[in-house]
Each structure stands twice: as structure tokens, then as C-alpha cells.
Amino acid sequence: MLRFILNPYILKRLVSAVPVLLGISVIVFAIMALIPGDPATAILGSYATPENVAALNEDLGLDKPLVQQYFIWLGNMLQGDFGRSFALNRPVLDEVLERFNATLILAGTSFVLCSILGIIAGVVSAANQYGWADKAITFVVLLGISIPSFFLGMMMILTFAVNLRWFPASGMWPIYGSRDIWALIDHLAMPALALSVVATGVIARLSRSAMLEVLRQDFIRTARAKGVHERGVVWRHALRAAMVSIIPVLGVQAGFVLSGAVYIEVVFQWPGLGRMLVDAILRRDILLVQGGVVFVAACYVFFNIVVDVAQSYLDPRIKT
Amino acid sequence: MSFLSLLARNRLALAGLIVIGLVVLLALLTPWLPLKPPNVTDTSNRFQPIFSDGALLGTDHLGRDLLSRLMWGTRLSLAVGFAAALVAATLGAAIGIVAGYYGGRTDNIIMRGVDMLMAFPYILLALAIVAALGPGLLNALIAVAAVNIPFFARNIRGITVGIAHKEFVDAARLSGMSNTRIILSEILPNVIPVIVIAMSTTVGWMILETAGLSFLGLGSQPPVADLGSMLGEARSALITNPHTSVVPGVMILIIVMAINLLGDGVRDALDPRLKSGALNRPLPATMVARDHQPAPAQAEGILTLSDLQTQFHVKNKVYRAVGGVSLSVKPGECLGIIGESGSGKSVTALSVMGLVASPPGVIAGGSVRYQDQELIGAPYGTLRSLRGREVAYIFQDPLATLHPLYRVGDQLIEAIKCHRPIGRADGRRKAIELLEAVRIPNASARVDDYPHEMSGGMRQRIGIAMALANDPEVIIADEPTTALDVTVQAQVLSLLDDLRRERGLAIVFITHDFGVVAQLCDRVAVMYAGRIVEEGATRAILDAPRHPYTARLMACVPELGGGKRRLEAIPGLPPVVSDLPEGCAFAERCTRVRGDCRKGEIPLENGVRCLHPVTYQEAPA
Secondary structure: OHHHHOOHHHHHHHHHHHHHHHHHHHHHHHHHHOOOOOHHHHHHOOOOOHHHHHHHHHHHOOOOOHHHHHHHHHHHHHOOOOOEEOOOOEEHHHHHHHHHHHHHHHHHHHHHHHHHHHHHHHHHHHHOOOOHHHHHHHHHHHHHHHOOHHHHHHHHHHHHHHHOOOOOOOOOOOOOOOOOHHHHHHHHHHHHHHHHHHHHHHHHHHHHHHHHHHHOOHHHHHHHHHOOOHHHHHHHHHHHHHHHHHHHHHHHHHHHHHHHHHHHHHHOOOOOHHHHHHHHHHHOOHHHHHHHHHHHHHHHHHHHHHHHHHHHHHOHHHHO | OHHHHHHHHOHHHHHHHHHHHHHHHHHHHHHHOOOOOOOOOOHHHOOOOOOEOOEOOOEOOOOOEHHHHHHHHHHHHHHHHHHHHHHHHHHHHHHHHHHHHHOHHHHHHHHHHHHHHHOOOHHHHHHHHHHHHOOOHHHHHHHHHHHHHHHHHHHHHHHHHHHHOOHHHHHHHHOOOOHHHHHHHHHHHHHHHHHHHHHHHHHHHHHHHHHHHHHOOOOOOOOOOOHHHHHHHHHHHOOOOOHHHHHHHHHHHHHHHHHHHHHHHHHHHHOHHHHOOOOOOOOOOOEEOOOOOOOOOOOOOOEEEEEEEEEEEEOOEEEEEEEEEEEEEOOOOEEEEEOOOOOOHHHHHHHHOOOOOOOOEEEEEEEEEEOOEEOOOOOHHHHHHHEOOOEEEEOOOHHHHOOOOOOHHHHHHHHHHOOOOOOHHHHHHHHHHHHHHOOOOOHHHHOOOOHHHOOHHHHHHHHHHHHHOOOOOEEEEEOOOOOOOHHHHHHHHHHHHHHHHHHOOEEEEEEOOHHHHHHHOOEEEEEEOOEEEEEEEHHHHHHOOOOHHHHHHHHOOOOOOOOOOOOOOOOOOOOOOOOOOOOOOOHHHOOOOOHHHHOOOOOOEOOEOOOOOOOOOOOOO
16 A cells, blocks of 8 residues: 555656645635625624624634634634634534535446446447447437426426335435335335436537547557457457557546535435535535535545546556 | 528527526516515515416515526626626736746746646635635625636637747737737737637636525525525525525526527537547447448459449538449458549448548449358448458558557457457467467567557558457458558568468458559559549560559659659549549540540549550550
């Protein structure tokens, strides 16, 4: 494990993430500092006395200059203290971690789904360029990237939960009954699918064009000249080379899936981070929003490192 | 404008344009349409179904007319989406142009910031901005525009960097124009098309995103509704009155889909690679479109081509790359095919096993026989089982022709596995044997190398080893030594020569180099403009070339110790094979041309396709 981390390429990528993370914290802090009005008034409500407001401001450190506030906030975060949600009256980090768990299950499943489905669709589409399979896939993909995921989710609930009664309409666990893996899959199926649709479309499009570009290259002709069967030419030779340009897109799509989960979590009442953020914004629970955003962004940065490392393993030319 | 006609030819894009045009038109006309006021509640008429009296699309949970709300909502959604796109494009382009034009530190700092913003998951950033500004449609617009700025900045910066170093910008700078004026009068006009394209491909997203924020309750606030908030409000009645959700949802889908269709059409119309067919997938085997099955040629050799015709069909033009080539090679023999680039020699070679990229390649006539088997028009399965096993290829430039991401050993093993099952250990042993056969030092270690870890000469040997993997009867070598330096070239040639003698291989060797021909080939065929112009024993042709073209071609080759002979380039260019002249294709460039050269078909007689061949007594021109 240690040797893995100390691999110079991975180490370099990890170090390069530090300024990005700092930048993210600055941006989030700056956005929050823009908030018009006085957070203490927002927390205490308009009936608060000026003394109470001043006391809370001092308590929250809001009477200090902005730069100092930033460093205090950053320092606390680095020690695992993301502050306290005033609405939930519990530490932000506890709430975020609990919610993140649910989001990770949803977004992770969706990500796996959209990667597999998208790549398969793209490859089949490219291999049958201008054939009926290509046209059908192209049309479905266009539909998929044009439909709002929240509308799709609602229609899925209507069809598969209300009319056909195949899946439960909402939530993560049954209200009664055991919390086993099957119950989870039952609840996960629709939201995960709804969340993966847009990303599947984007990945399919990109895989198709990446494949078409690769299929014209000389080493494909070499494979054919060797007598490799067309299946092997497409799935082994062309896809392997096309993966080099597909993987970075998977990284970008992971971000879309992670943040697109907001809508799906609201529609399917999934107890994830996205829904927590929307609720927190509507309640103006600033510290919770701040903590949640920084946490998700950091996860995303980390995930991008994973993608880059995967890329370096996939393309031996990168390491040299 | 050709761009518009291109767009019109793309029917789907046109459909998108018409749909979005209609929607925009209706949205613009909404205030004057005979609609009920959208925000007047009428609780006695809640949830009227679609097609009910006085409410074409029914009413919502407060009894408001859905058709009216839909039209006003569409108007609002379109306005916000377009406004967001415009704001993002303007600010993004401004940032991109400044970064790209000034370069250096300005560029560095700006692009770092842009990268930082792009490190955010998109919707999350929009949420954070709305969180700070508070819910509201204007704030949602600002958030959506803001998260899209980095995308525009990045694209436009890339284009600007390209333009900022062009001559006309330098000229403007030298003439004393201020930076602001250069940006406005020289740079901006050139990036505007790019901005428009980027907008056309992103405005759909922006409409979706604002609808999304409104759906979450963070955009437009009641009673005013855009499509997203209509959907959000309808959600609580999804199960009892689904039509209130379906109406705005389908409208969003129609708008976004039409914009995406249009955007795709715009992108395709502007993509030069699509126009040139550079993104067409080549079929597993070259298309065959012969008018008639030719009579089976008498199989003199192991591989016999007769009257082979291969064409490229690009748009309305037909390029006759190979215009009736007949050749034959016997076991143990080496046949050279020589000619300039574009003479059709590689296409001839690739046609044998149906490896000409198709589209645009089409085999339009003739026959290729391997032993007693006709290859042209043979089913794919037959062709595939012969490829590599009976007839193998060696290609030029092995960096491009070897798979860059597989180890060379695995590529060798695969070549064997295509034709017979072989175990892991056996395969590896055989791969090492093959590497030793082509004299790669330290073969057992090299077998695990990737192609990029080897030198050019070594890669070429891998190509040869791959061709030998299944002990084929015929090897077709397409300029295998062109990319190599002279010493390595000599090694590769002598290797091929040894293999031919040891294994009785028939070799078809394609080259533009007479020196190589002299070293390796028993017989040689000279190609010009898709046809053989001279054919015969190598020695005889080298000593006394009879076709004027052959003679001129040889005069182009410098000879070591050949004294101060003048090197003569052939004046003019080879003819374009889409529009070949009548008679001799070389007539235009020939010094011996006479009137009859430009008439009728000139046959290949006694090994030369010329009416006035160079005679023995004469010195070659």
C-alpha cells in the first residue's frame, strides 16, 4: 500500500490536488461571504435583540476580518470540525458523513451502470455505423440527454411504482421489514437508473466517436491482416485503444452523477447529501451548505485522481 | 451560404430548427394569444383533466389554466435559458480572449482559476451560488451562467491563442493599433463563430439546469412559474393527477431535444472530418462490386491477380487507384512492385485480402486467386481464415501499425491464436522463438515490451515476426523498410531474403526504391497511375529499362561511385486517377511522346506498356 502511494506518478497527482482543494475552499468561503445580510440574524430570526445578534456573531467568529475567518474555518475543517448545523443542532460532519453514505450508494451504482451501458452502446453504435442499431441507439441517446432526470424519475415512479407496482416509489429502506441487500436493491433500482440516463447518453456518444476514430487507424488494419475476428477487432483492439479517451470522460461524468444526484434524491426521497443541501439552502443553514459542498468537491477531486491513476495503468505510454 | 445548405441537408437538424422556431414563436406571441391569465386561481375547478371544457390542457392544483401557464412558463424558461447562455458566453469569451491574447502570467492566473471552478461538480457550484444569493429566478440565472463561464473561457482561450500568433495580428500590432482595438477588430470577428457554436450546443443544458433549480424550489418563486417550478409544484399530485406533471415535463423535453438536434446538426455541418468521410468505419473486408465474375485465371503461381480494379468512391468522384492489374508470384519467388507514391501499388497489395479501407474503397473488377481459391467476393469467414495464416502482411511504419497498448509478445500470441488454439506457456515460448527468428537480441525479455519501448528497426522486425507467426505461404510486404535508416534496412532485407530461402516463401515486395528491388527481387513490376507499365526479370529491367517512365525513374536514383551523372527529376506530376487521360497516362510527362500515344488503349506487350519503348542501342534518357 505504501509503495503504491509512493509511486512517483501517484504522489505527484496527490500533491497537485492540494492547491485545487485550497482553491475550492476559497471559492466556497468567498461565495458564502457574499451572502447579503447577517447570518446571525438569519439564525436567530427577526425578533432577535441586537445584543443577541452581536453575541452570536462573536460566538461564530463573524466579527473578525474575512481573511482571519477563512483561516479559522479552514483550520477547523482540517481538524475535522466543520461547525454545527443550527437547524439540526448536530455537528455538520456527522450529518454530512451519514448522508454521504446514501449518496455514495446511489451515485456509485449509477456510475457503474452508466459506464457499462454507455460504453457498450457506443461500441455497438460505432461497429454498426449507419446501421439500424446505430440509428436506434443514437435516437435513444438523444432522448436520454434531452430528458430532465427529475421528470424521468417522476414518470418512472408513475409507471413502475404506481401502475405496475414493481418497485417502491421512494426511500432507501422499507418502513417495516428487514434492511437487507435485497431491500436496498429494490429501492435503489429506479433512482440509480434514472440518475444514470444522462451520463449514459454522454458516455455513449463519446465512446462512439472515440471508436470511430480508432477504427480507422493503422493498427486496426494490422489486426485484420493477422486474421483477428471482427469481434476481436472491435472489442479487443479498438475498444482498448479508445478507452484512453473514454476514461477521462468517465471522470467528468462521475462529477455529473454525483451532483445530478440532487434531483434524483429529491424525487425519490433518497436520504442523501443532495437533498440535505437543498433543504439546508431553503433553511439557510449556511454551515451545513458550506461543509457539504466542500466535502463533495473534495471527493470529486479525489475521484479525479483515481481516474488519472487508472489512466496511467491503462496507457503504458504515460508513465515514461 | 453553404453552411445553411449543409444544415438543411441534415433532416433531423432541420426538424429541430423548425420545432424550436415554432416554440420560440409561440412564446413570443404568448401575451397576445387568447389565453386565460396564468396566475388566477379558481379552486372550484382544481385538477380539471386534459381536453376539459374551457381548459384544453386541464387545470392545476389551484385551478389555474395549464395551457396558459405552460405558454407563460415556456416563455420564461426560454428567456432565462437564452439569457444565461448569453451571459455565460459573453463573460466566458471575454475571459478567454484576454487570457489567450495576453498569454504569459495573465493567462496562467486566469486559467488556474478556471480550472479550479471546473474542479467543482457543476450543479453543486450552482447550488452554492443560489445558497448565497437566496432562491429566485434571477439568482438561478446568475448561478447557471456562472457555472458555464469556465467552459466558454476555456474553449475561446484555445481559439484565441491560435489566432493571436497569426500574421494579420502581428501586422496590426506593428501598425501601432492598441490591444483593445486589435481584440475588437481582429480577434473578436474570428472567434464569434466558435462562440455561436458553443452556445448552440450548451443552451439546451442551460435550459435544463435552470428548470432543475426551479424544480428544487430554488428558481422562480410562486405564483410566477417557469417549466421547472410547474413540474416541482405538480410533483405532490403526481399520483392523483399525473397530467399536471406530464404537461410541463414534455414541454421541457421537446425544447431541449429540438435544441440538441439543432446543435448536433450545426456541429456536424462544421466538422470537416465528417464531410471528408474521415469518420467512416471501415468494414471488415473491402466492398466488392463487380459487374461480372471473370473467368478463372490459369493459376500459374501461388497468388495470381488478374485485371484487378480497385476504386475509391468519394462523393461523386471515382478514383481508379488500381486500373486492371495482373500479377503472379510463385513459391520461393520474390516479386517487386515499384512506383511513386499514389501509383496504386499499396492499394493493389491491400486488395488481395480485402484490407482496403471501405468505404470509400470498392473492388470493382478482376480476380485474385490464392492457390485454387478465388478471394474477391469470398465470404468474410474464408477471407479471415486465410489472413495471416496463408497470406500475411508486413506494413510500413510499425509504430502506427502495432497496437500501442499491448505488449509485443501478446500481439504475436494473438496472431497465432486467431488460427489455432495455443496455451499461455506454449504461446509465450512460440513468441520468443519468433523474436529470435527475426534476430531480436534478448528475446525472452523483449517479449514483454510495449512497441513504444523499442527502436524503429526492432519494431519492424516485430512486424515481420508477426507475419511469420503462422508460417504463411505468401508474405506481402508494403514498404517495410521505408521508415528505417540504411543499415537497419539492409539487415531487414537480408532477413527477409533468408526467410524466403529457408521457408520457400513467396514474397510480394512493394517499394519505391530500386536499390531494394535489385537486392531482393527476382522479378519486378513497375506501376504508374494504377497500372503496370513494365514487367520482367529484375536484372533485365535494371540493365535495359524499356518504358520511358522506368528509365526516368531509375535516372532519379543516385548511384554510389556512379560519377557525376545528372540526377533528373521527372517534370510534372502523376495524373489524378479520378480523371485519367485517354491513351498512355505518362504521355504528359514523356519526352518520347508522339500523337498515337494519346489514343485508345495501349496494351502490355512483351512486358512493356508503350508504343515507342526505349530501344537497346540507346542510352537510357
